[in-house]
């Protein structure tokens with residue numbers, strides 16, 4: 594299979610929805626290489642030399658050094674300022690009216706293709722180095738996936754991971770440190786209304802991908818941790834991905850995680866060793882009632898559509 598015929602599995606969705614856990618699980622599959630949130634490579638890796646999940650700073654990581662060499666003839670030949678400008682022009686929520694069109698303007702076509710070409714070179718290099726068939730980019734951002742959908746060669750398939758908006762809101766309210774950063778600043782925090790506004794816009798814009806004909810499947814974080822093997826196998830089938838994935842589960846909910854070269858994302862990507870999957874439901878006890886009511890009211894139609902308000906999971910409003 595040539596690189597041009599190998600699929601790119603893109604994990605899309607809003608932050609704190611389990612995308613890093615999903616990436617860690619997919620990394621254990623044969624024929625799969627996970628790259629982390631490639632959208633942040635240009636700033637956090639290339640410019641700021643933050644740590645790869647293997648523990649090395651980006652520019653000292655042997656994997657990423659080889660990727661840079663094969664993809665561009667060395668990272669010094671990539672201009673992070675140009676990437677930042679391209680991202681501003683074609684990879685922002687407010688650009689979706691342009692990048693989500695079936696017949697975009699010539700300018701949008703030219704800029705998205707220049708932008709996506711940088712990603713495609715990275716995917717192809719990662720495939721060549723590892724021998725993997727499927728590359729996983731867990732960038733999450735829907736505008737990034739839309740920009741990639743303009744590349745004529747990338748075989749884009751999107752796995753949209755979603756999580757109960759109340760669990761997401763509680764997660765964004767907590768302080769989380771960033772072990773990969775040298776300045777030790779914590780991750781961004783949001784209040785419940787802001788988190789839920791972003792949850793809505795970040796999740797609902799996937800419709801633009803469907804509009805452009807990109808294969809798209811939704812997975813609930815809660816189902817993934819409840820039945821990881823079945824959830825992954827079902828997504829694989831629905832996306833028409835090659836092979837039958839078999840997670841190396843020790844029992845239904847336990848797995849050994851190994852180091853990866855995930856370039857950016859949630860600190861969970863540094864986790865290795867024996868891991869028991871269990872849904873983080875601390876929001877049920879710890880999210881203040883007033884906040885829970887606000888989040889439920891704001892996201893009610895979507896929560897209902899995605900089965901978060903059925904008899905089994907119904908929460909007192």
Ligand SMILES: [Zn+2]
Pocket residue numbers: 645646647648649654655656657853854855
């Ligand atoms: Zn590394």
